Amino acid sequence: MSHELTLNGRLWVLREEDGLFGDIDTDMIYHNAHLAVTDVDKMGQYAFGNLAGYKDFAALAKPGDIVLAGENFGSGSSRQHAVDCFRALGVLAVAAKSFGAIYKRNAINSGFPIVELPGLPDSLFNHFSDAVLDLENGVLTSGGTTYQGLPMSTVARDIYIAGGLFEYAEKMNGGNSA
Amino acid sequence: MGRTLLENIFASHGGNDCSAGDVVWIDIDNRTARDFAGASVVADLEKYGGESPVSDVEKTFFTFDCNVPANTIPYADNQHRIRQFARKHGLKVYDVDAGIGSHVVIEEGMGRPGTTTVGTDSHLNIMGCVGAFGQGMGDVDIAYSFKTGKVWFQVPSSVKVTLDGTPAPGTEAKDVALAMLRRFSSHELLGKSVEIYGKWADSATLSDCITLSSLATEMGAIIALIPPNETVLKYFDMTRQEAVYADDDATYEEEYVLDIDGLEPLVAVPHSPTNVHCISDLEDVKVDGVFIGSCTNGTYDDLRLAAELIRGRKVAPGVMLKVVPATRRTWSRLLEEGLLKDIFNAGGSVSNAGCGGCASGQIGMTGTGEVQVSTSNRNFAGKQGRGKTYLAGIGTAVASAVLGRIASISELEEVE
Known part of the structure; x- marks a missing residue:
């Protein structure tokens, strides 16, 4: 897994009629029909399988893609599958205007980078453009445009660099000293 | 500066003198997983848990409630994998006959006012109904809580919502919750700890409180905490001194008043x-x-x-x-x-x-x-x-x- 703090990839911009796709809940990301799957490698095929207009995402996504969405990405249930399905496809990160609370910590704990871009104008970045995502400072750059989001919290950064919560805990002597 | 209700619960669970924005490690009283994602928790513990994957068997248990009794083979497989793990390590399973885990935790008296509970149910913040902390988390977090008894949490900002007035006859707690969703949508309370006050909250039954707090997730809130009223204290046979409340001088990021007087369904x-x-x-x-x-x-x-x-x-x-x-x-x-x-x-x-x-x-x-x-x-x-x-x-x-x-x-x- 990548522990790089700067990611280079292709921007996959999720849109609905009136702008960046908002309120994408965990059933749209990874439908509850496939919850019994426990093997991460088998989760990729279901990514966005229930998201209107993006049901073919899994077939079209490439390793190195960076997903960009609107408000409240990953609201809904606590399923880790909704994070793991992107890792399975080699998606590098998800950037969104905001995230559901449980989704946010699931991503952090599994060492999957997310970046919050509050107030991001809907048309600032173009679909399939090359992008640079500075995780630590929360900055997205693409097509000569830069947008400043929220920097990574210290705990998120430390867990990400360790490669996940358990790996981080090992470093911290089982977490009890933290 | 006084602490909010959530800050006081965290403070009594290893969070010390925490305030909004701090990342704290919290001691968890009830560490649970359900049939959904429970098998992933077992898989995580088998991978990372070592020889003693559960630090305290008295505080750790499984609750089956999603697919009960299993009507798909994958669910049956997952449930049985969990049972086998539980038997091996001496953990209790509230099996396919028990009902919804979050409700079982309250009924069995483990989810009392002031306690902390985590599990793989995104509606575990329902525990806010008795002035307790609860949070649904993914399998990695939950496996970690089984192993260590702790989770990390970034203390959310607290806001205060006062429900003002008395709804019309025939209007239920669900309608009050829907009135909150109408007012706040899923963005305004996103990531907040919401404390509920006012006449309605003071006289609500435990069922009413459960209904209201269960919809905190749909509001995008971390939790909707209802300070335990007399009815709730009586249910747990507790005194006010034994429960946890916000300090009188607690400060909130925002204070809202929602008029529910005469509210219709x-x-x-x-x-x-x-x-x-x-x-x-x-x-x-x-x-x-x-x-x-x-x-x-x-x-x-x-x-x-x-x-x-x-x-x-x-x-x-x-x-x-x-x-x-x-x-x-x-x-x-x-x-x-x-x-x-x-x-x-x-x-x-x-x-x-x-x-x-x-x-x-x-x-x-x-x-x-x-x-x-x-x-x-x-x-x-x-x-x-x-x-x-x-x-x-x-x-x-x-x-x-x-x-x-x-x-x-x-x-x-x-x-x-």
């Missing part, structure tokens, strides 16, 4: 819990089915109300009424008091205790084009099948079942 229209309307504003909506149950509206009080309203009436021809009590205890009480008979005689089906149609489990899925009124908490596209789900309280659900269209309890009362 509401409905959340597909496909969002925040798409809330008055029943009278809807066009004539024919219904194919009605679901009564879930962690939001599946308590004894809820189902007793349903039974009393439907007693002597009949479900409209061509309409399905599906009823799922939240827990085995609820089931048992309804059985003993003859209330299941009222529902059965009216034409309803009653299933065993559990989560119902949420998470593709059990009972209450809809087909393409099907219209359902549900007392549950989510009506996102595809959540409970392919149909259209309207969220409502018990009175609206029963009235809609009897009249065959979305109707209010006052319309039901006009029918003999």
Whole structure:
């Protein structure tokens, strides 16, 4: 897994009629029909399988893609599958205007980078453009445009660099000293 | 500067003198996982847990509630994998007969005011109903809590919501929750700890509190905490001194007053819990089915109300009424008091205790084009099948079942 703090990839911009796709809940990301799957490698095929207009995402996504969405990405249930399905496809990160609370910590704990871009104008970045995502400072750059989001919290950064919560805990002597 | 209710709960669980924005490690009193994601927790512990993957077997248990008893082979496999792990390590399993885990935690007295609970149910913040911390998390977090008894948490900002006034007769806790969703949508309270005050909260029953707090997730809130009132303290046989409250001089990021005086029953229209309307504003909506149950509206009080309203009436021809009590205890009480008979005689089906149609489990899925009124908490596209789900309280659900269209309890009362 990548522990790089700067990611280079292709921007996959999720849109609905009136702008960046908002309120994408965990059933749209990874439908509850496939919850019994426990093997991460088998989760990729279901990514966005229930998201209107993006049901073919899994077939079209490439390793190195960076997903960009609107408000409240990953609201809904606590399923880790909704994070793991992107890792399975080699998606590098998800950037969104905001995230559901449980989704946010699931991503952090599994060492999957997310970046919050509050107030991001809907048309600032173009679909399939090359992008640079500075995780630590929360900055997205693409097509000569830069947008400043929220920097990574210290705990998120430390867990990400360790490669996940358990790996981080090992470093911290089982977490009890933290 | 005083601490909020959540900050005081954290402070008594290893969080010391924490305030909003701090990342703290919290001691967890109840470490749980359900049949959904429980098998992933087991997989994580087998990979990372070493020889003693569970630090305290008394505080750690599984609750099966999604797909009970299993009606798919993958769920059966996962449940049995969990049972085998639990037997090996001496953990208790509240098995397929027990009911919804979050409700079991309250009923069994483990989820008392001031405690901390985590699990793989995104509605575990329902524990806010008794002034306790609860949080749904993914399998990695939960496995970590099994192993160490702790989770990290970034202390959220706290806001205060005062519910002002008295709703109209026949208006339920569900309608109050829908009024909050109408007012705040899913963005304004995103990531906040919400404390609920006012006359309604002071006089609410435990069932009312459960319903309101269960919809915090749909509001995007971390939790909706209701300071334990006299009724809730009595349920746990506790004094005020034994519970946890906010300091008198606690400061909040924002204070809201929501006027619920004279509030009438509401409905959340597909496909969002925040798409809330008055029943009278809807066009004539024919219904194919009605679901009564879930962690939001599946308590004894809820189902007793349903039974009393439907007693002597009949479900409209061509309409399905599906009823799922939240827990085995609820089931048992309804059985003993003859209330299941009222529902059965009216034409309803009653299933065993559990989560119902949420998470593709059990009972209450809809087909393409099907219209359902549900007392549950989510009506996102595809959540409970392919149909259209309207969220409502018990009175609206029963009235809609009897009249065959979305109707209010006052319309039901006009029918003999």
